[in-house]
Amino acid sequence: MRFEAVPPFADDLAASLAYALALLGKAASDRRSSMHTPSVATLALDGRPRNRIVVLRYFEAQSRSLRFHTDIRSDKFEELGRDERVSMLFYDPAEKIQLRVEGIAERHVADPIADEAWASSQPMSRHCYATMPAPGSVIDAARAFTLPKGRELTDEGRPQFSAIAVTFNRLEWLWLGSDGHRRAVFSWGKANINPEMRWLVP
Numbered sequence: 036m037r038f039e040a041v042p043p044f045a046d047d048l049a050a051s052l053a054y055a056l057a058l059l060g061k062a063a064s065d066r067r068s069s070m071h072t073p074s075v076a077t078l079a080l081d082g083r084p085r086n087r088i089v090v091l092r093y094f095e096a097q098s099r100s101l102r103f104h105t106d107i108r109s110d111k112f113e114e115l116g117r118d119e120r121v122s123m124l125f126y127d128p129a130e131k132i133q134l135r136v137e138g139i140a141e142r143h144v145a146d147p148i149a150d151e152a153w154a155s156s157q158p159m160s161r162h163c164y165a166t167m168p169a170p171g172s173v174i175d176a177a178r179a180f181t182l183p184k185g186r187e188l189t190d191e192g193r194p195q196f197s198a199i200a201v202t203f204n205r206l207e208w209l210w211l212g213s214d215g216h217r218r219a220v221f222s223w224g225k226a227n228i229n230p231e232m233r234w235l236v237p
């Protein structure tokens with residue numbers, strides 16, 4: 036959505052949150068959304084921060100849950116086993132909105148959530164999970180790895196596939212408005228459905 040003047044959410048915390056959640060919903064379903072490919076940060080096994088881009092596969096506003104998919108042989112999967120805290124970063128240049136979410140990641144491998152995610156995956160996505168050797172392995176030449184050929188649906192990669200469900204309890208909003216920027220933080224305690232909402236200095 037583009038606004039000629041100041042948008043209705045500009046100075047309204049609840050409206051800013053509603054807009055942020057709507058953008059995340061669009062990001063999960065619309066592959067053309069620039070928020071469709073957020074960055075996910077984890078802590079490496081030695082404690083250093085690491086991030087990478089993933090595809091946002093799912094978002095549900097009520098439970099504040101996001102999902103992406105990855106290979107169980109990847110570093111991020113191992114890192115999340117050690118420390119489940121994650122930060123995800125989204126930016127939409129047309130909207131001039133940055134969203135930073137922080138929460139807890141749950142790894143799903145051999146369970147109904149992973150099964151359902153696998154069932155809805157396209158053949159090309161599935162192929163990546165059957166790559167040999169494991170993603171991140173050092174190889175002698177750029178193409179010294181194998182992937183299944185063809186376009187048919189195969190289950191070869193299923194044992195390596197995981198769905199990572201992130202539930203966030205903090206969302207930081209930054210809108211670069213032409214009349215001045217707006218920054219806000221929304222945080223959810225354990226029991227509360229309604230977040231605490233605060234403006235921040237941008």
Ligand SMILES: Cc1cc2nc3c(=O)[nH]c(=O)nc-3n(C[C@H](O)[C@H](O)[C@H](O)COP(=O)(O)O)c2cc1C
Nearest residue numbers: 072087088089090103104105106109110111112171
């Ligand atoms: C546009 C784009 C989308 C990507 N989507 C995913 C994804 O959904 N899941 C994933 O594991 N890696 C994805 N990657 C690759 C990761 O960014 C990363 O290089 C890889 O997963 C290895 O990360 P790790 O070693 O930190 O685990 C994507 C990369 C790009 C550029």
